[in-house]
Amino acid sequence: MSLQLHGYWRSSASYRVRIAMNLKELEYDYVPVHLAKDGGEQFSDSFSALNPAQLVPLFIDDDEDIFLNQSMAIIEYLDEKYPEPVKLLPAHKLDRARVRALCQDIGCDIQPIANLRILNQLSSAFEADQAARVEWCKHWIEKGFNGIEKRLNNTAADYCFGFDLTMADVFLVPQVYNAERFGVDMSRYPNIARVTENCNELAAFIKAAPEKQIDAVL
Numbered sequence: 530m531s532l533q534l535h536g537y538w539r540s541s542a543s544y545r546v547r548i549a550m551n552l553k554e555l556e557y558d559y560v561p562v563h564l565a566k567d568g569g570e571q572f573s574d575s576f577s578a579l580n581p582a583q584l585v586p587l588f589i590d591d592d593e594d595i596f597l598n599q600s601m602a603i604i605e606y607l608d609e610k611y612p613e614p615v616k617l618l619p620a621h622k623l624d625r626a627r628v629r630a631l632c633q634d635i636g637c638d639i640q641p642i643a644n645l646r647i648l649n650q651l652s653s654a655f656e657a658d659q660a661a662r663v664e665w666c667k668h669w670i671e672k673g674f675n676g677i678e679k680r681l682n683n684t685a686a687d688y689c690f691g692f693d694l695t696m697a698d699v700f701l702v703p704q705v706y707n708a709e710r711f712g713v714d715m716s717r718y719p720n721i722a723r724v725t726e727n728c729n730e731l732a733a734f735i736k737a738a739p740e741k742q743i744d745a746v747l
Contacts, residue, residue: 541703551733561744
């Protein structure tokens, strides 16, 4: 088995996949793609040939000639191919739909609005300074977390959905990491904070943390 994950230490989408691969206890080669160095290594000819979207993460299985982008697609593929030792999507179709919905709250409605290429565009096209960029990110994270916090009132115990880890937890923890970077007051979100604290006690989450990556700049 020869698995690769091309990612960036502070990319929350890459962070999600690292968590999932650790939970699956998969051995893989981590290939850093620096999103800012030399104008962004994701725009290089070599990386663009692998992923024309010019985004991270990118998952490669050399043995089966598989190239997958988009963190949710990668994680669902891994969950189906490697159902042990942790299944990240529930067996019941309604439970699966609810997990996916929370993942999409984060992966579609929060994180993409505040990713690096959006922030760069705010600066170059609209002259947003660093303070304005931070306020932009904080606004959209808080708006999304307001809804997620209310949903978790009805579903959360140790984790987003009861006492079993799901893909929702894998998505939530990296978004909380971003929230803290941008100064979001997490005391406003006790459910989110509790779930995140529980997850971050697990080895798979600790190993996946941005500051633990070989390309981390601290």
